[in-house]
Amino acid sequence: GAGVSQTPSNKVTEKGKYVELRCDPISGHTALYWYRQSLGQGPEFLIYFQGTGAADDSGLPNDRFFAVRPEGSVSTLKIQRTERGDSAVYLCASSFSLAGFNEQFFGPGTRLTVL
């Protein structure tokens, strides 16, 4: 079946604007992760969903960042009042069950540029 998909692939916005990034996980995967990756760095954990609930959001950098997964499938990462420092590639990954014990499947990412 299809892998993890993310839209848009690229997003350019101005400082202060609101953005939404979408992730479609692999069908049947209950676990969904968001990561942020800056140039030359490894992915940085943001938030983890098990089903519809955010099981761990301790990686969100501040209250401008929020994510939802209302039906336990598609997830949206929302960033308010964007800042230049938010520029990065935002990666989504899904896993059949608890990702701590299973392979994660990554999407291609959304490259966010805040001007």
Next chain:
Amino acid sequence: SQQGEEDPQALSIQEGENATMNCSYKTSINNLQWYRQNSGRGLVHLILIRSNEREKHSGRLRVTLDTSKKSSSLLITASRAADTASYFCATSHSNTGNQFYFGTGTSLTVIP
């Protein structure tokens, strides 16, 4: 920080040679996974090794885990130009459940 650290940061070898990358971490793990990332692309899972395992193989890949030294190594044998990519280790820890911590990666270049 529980973030893993890969070593070396960059590695350049000739096609056909073996490539070895190392990962060190700080606290007890549930498991450790290795991923590959081609430039501008998402990450691809390579191997998962659990804390009670010491070695795993997958094709030309060999992963070892030494929990006493809190380190893992990834060996790619008979390297190919297509192996050129960044390689990351990711650790899952006993005290943080489902969070994954990625290192900064090793950039491997295989020269044809």
